[in-house]
Amino acid sequence: MGVEQKLGNMGVVTLKLEQVVNWTRTNSMWPMLFGLACCAIEMMSAQAAHFDMSRFGMELMRASPRQSDLMIVAGRVSRKMAPVLRRLYDQMPDPKWVISMGDCASCGGVFNNYAIVPGVDEVVPVDVYVAGCPPRPEALIHGIMTLHEKVRGEKIKDWA
């Protein structure tokens, strides 16, 4: 009923390299284990049994930036945290992606003052913004799906 029967015993699937690499990247995209504020609670529940991000190959939150592919900026970034965040980003190996989770990380949210960075895109390049205060786990998962779509569309000439 699947592709196996159509192929017979060939055991071969032809694909573009671009597609197969992008496919593997989307299905084991490990996020970095860190949260900055209340959005992190929603991120945790997105990981937990009810929403279960392991459906998308993301059950492992890596506690080290060296082992992670995806940075989910969950919460407001203070001016003092900003250089730390950038350093974590720089320590992640390529290819790497950033999701800005919630209003505070995306645009400063309710904070408009000296202490909070108005939008984490001043510090790290962001791929997907997730709106909400805080976003529900479904919203985060939708953001991750959007990122997967983006990754699937990446071109071989952009990898370098």
Next chain:
Amino acid sequence: MNEHIQAVSEALQEQFAAQVMEFRGQTSLLVPPEHILAACRILRDEFDFDMLRGQTVVDYWPQQEPRFHLIYLLYSLPRHMRLSLRSPLNGNYPTIASVESVYPNANWHEREVFDMFGIRFEGHTDLRRILMPFDWVGHPLRKDYPLGYEEVQFSFNYDEIDRRKPYARE
């Protein structure tokens, strides 16, 4: 005012020319800044106020002169009593003696006060910023500190702000 607090107030009035203020059953003593260290030592050693619960500042600029009131919130564990000391500070960048030698936890409290209000503490062992980045300019909780509001991006001014907003690169 109970007896112990009464005795404390009288002693401090006599020795340091403190003024007694009472509001809804809470007593605070206005102590001149030059006597604050001695007052704290006496309160700890002779009147059982063995705990510094907090240290904070009110900035009364521009309504009042002197603009800063440094506040010490003391607590007595054996007697279950609270007392606050207030010390009015003259000038924009005042200096006052550190009470770290009496209450060691004043170290961090005084760092926070310094960070947020720019009040310097003489005799403090490690007077650095504690909350803000070390290269920060200014003291954010002063009333004359600029709020630094960023203009909010709406659909009508999105492009204009987008042009001058800093973005990170790879």
